[in-house]
Amino acid sequence: MTRTVSSGFDPDANGVGSSLEEQRLTQVHDYLQTVEAESVDRLIQYLKMPSISAHGKGMAEVADVLVDWMNDIGLDTKLMDTPGWPMVLGRSPHQEGRPTVLFYGHYDVQPADDLDEWDSPPFDPTIRDGRIYARGAGDNKGQHFAQLLAIEATMKTHGELPCNVIFLLEGEEEVGSPNIAGFVDQHRELLQADLVVTSDGPVHENGQAVVLFGVRGVVAFELRAQGANKDLHSGNFGNVAPNPIWTLVHLLATMKNAAGEITIEGLYDDVDELGQLELDTLQALPVNEDEVKGQLDLDNLDLPDRPYYLRLAQPTFTINGISGGYSGEGMKTVLPHQASVKCDIRLVQSQTHEDIIKKITAHVAKHAPDVEVVAHGGMDPSKTPLDSRFAQPLSDAVESGRREKPLAVPALGGSLPDYVWTKILGLPSFVIPYANADEANHAxxxxxxxxxFLDGIRTGSAIMNHLGRMEESS
Ligand SMILES: [Zn+2]
Structure with a gap:
């Protein structure tokens, strides 16, 4: 069906003729209600199995278990090799003419130390106050397991899925996804889909569900300045030997001005002005600046002239730390012989980390030719248009799974390897988190x-249902 989304989501956009599909979804949701306790119990069994990519504990075992589970629920599943931990890839029986959704998640978890800080053991899941406590509960087992249970429930209720599903679980997300770009590039054919949906991360801080349309990228780098061959007496050598910390201070001052604009030549070349829909959507995001100030004990926030969410939707240049000279107790009137500064720049839209590091290098060569630029890698941003034809069905799906209208979030402030879907596969990609804002992931x-978690299963089944409806009326 063709829908014109003029500004964000339209809650009343359910197409005519969707009542049969609505019924089929209700049947799945009715079934899910009868197995709620069992679903929670099965997640608990899954969470008991450690799968820590950082040191390999339980990884092979959990990957094998997933292959069995996914085959059991009707996804043709196998392990796919990478130079690191394998991917688990499952596919539903292909039905011609129906849209294909690629669900992505990761089966590895963060290490659980420090064990003393856990109120219950990380791999002995415990329910307290309506929450399941365990490593991986939110990040990401509880979320992709919800998707799997949604597939199972739909298969059990109707014997088939309303759309085609490719289910990809990575085993190295918690160690920076070193092999996913190569894997996706190598298996473009196998991963052909119409859209990608990832359930990871938390909902909005205010508890409201979100659909996320992109993430910022990042480039990390270090600038190193060298002075004399040793530290010197500031009285005997000040004004004589150059001070590498001053060199960096002057250089940094050419890279960003007091108004917050990054002044590295060409940095904004691939940043377009935001369209009205994006601006409206950003402005609609709830934020209480006074609350933020209170939480951070700040009287003022940075860049007060810019709307809050615009600050998170634009590139930002952060000095992470400066080292050199003497900063210990008391005074030491030393003239340091070397200094370095570590920085990151968050990227948006069509910026790439390779291009930005080139621009940084050219800028430094022009303003401080003796300073060395050391690149520390990066990740490209991703962006899916807010008026994508999948925006409305996904919003409807979240609404029927969670019984609340989700917020549309144009871009996450932080970075995820979402670009592998948007750039390598050229697909629209959406993040629909199921975990609470205080999920304490990595902690x-x-x-x-x-x-x-239970609403995540309902949402997962609704996603497939609403995507299936799109095909029928087109
Ligand atoms: Zn994580």
Whole structure:
């Protein structure tokens, strides 16, 4: 069906003739209600199995278990080799003429130390106050397991899925996804889909569900300045020997001005002005600046002239730390002989980390030719248009799974390897998190609210249902 989305989501956009599909979804949701306790119990069994990519504990075992589970629920599944931990790839029986969704998740978890800081052991899942506490509860087992249970419930209820599904689980997300770009590039054919949906990360801080349309990229680098061959007396050599910290200070001042604009030549070349829909959507995001100030004990925030969410939707240049000279106790009137500064720049839209590091290098060569630029890698941004034809069905799906209208978020402030879908496969990609905002991922007492996990299963089945409806009326 063709829908014109003029500004964000339209809650009343359910097409005529969708009542049969609505019924089929209700049947799946009715079935899910009868197996809620069992679903929670099965997640608990899954969470008992460690799969820590950082040191390999349980990885092979969990990958094998997933292959069995996914084959059991009707996805043709196998392990796919990478130079690191394997991918688990499952596919539903292909039905011609129906859209194909690629669900992505990751079966590895963060290490659980420090064990003393957990109120219950990380691999002995415990339910307290409506939450399941365990490593991986939110990040990401509770979320992709919800998708799997959604597939199973739909298969059990109707014997088939309303759309085609490719299910990809990575084993190295928690160690920076070193092999996913290569894997996706190598298996473009196998991964052919119409869209990608990832359920990872938390919902909005205010608890509201979100559909995320992109992430910022990042480039990390270090600038190193060298002075004399040793530290010197500032009285005997000040004004004589150059001070590498001053060299960096002057250089940094040419890279960003006090208004917050990055002044590296060409940096904004691939940043387009935001369209009205994006601006409206960003502005509609709830934020309470006073609350943020309170939480951070700040009287003022940076760049007060810019709307809050615009600050997170634009490139940002951060000095992470400066080292050199003496910063210990008391004074030492030393003239340092070397200095370095570590920085990152968050990227948006069509910027690439390779291009930006070139621009940084050219800028440094022009303004401080003796300073060395050391690149520390990066990740490209991703962006899916807010008026993508999948935006409305996905919003409807979240609404029927969670019983609330999701917020549309044009771009996450942080970075994820979402570009592998948008850039390598050229697909629209959406992140629909199921975990609570205080899931404590990567931290002790990681958890997911039981209700959000169950609503995740409902949402997963609704996603397939609403995507299936699109095909029928087109
Ligand atoms: Zn994580």
């Amino acid at each position: 002790p007492n990681e958890n997911i609210e039981v209700d959000r």
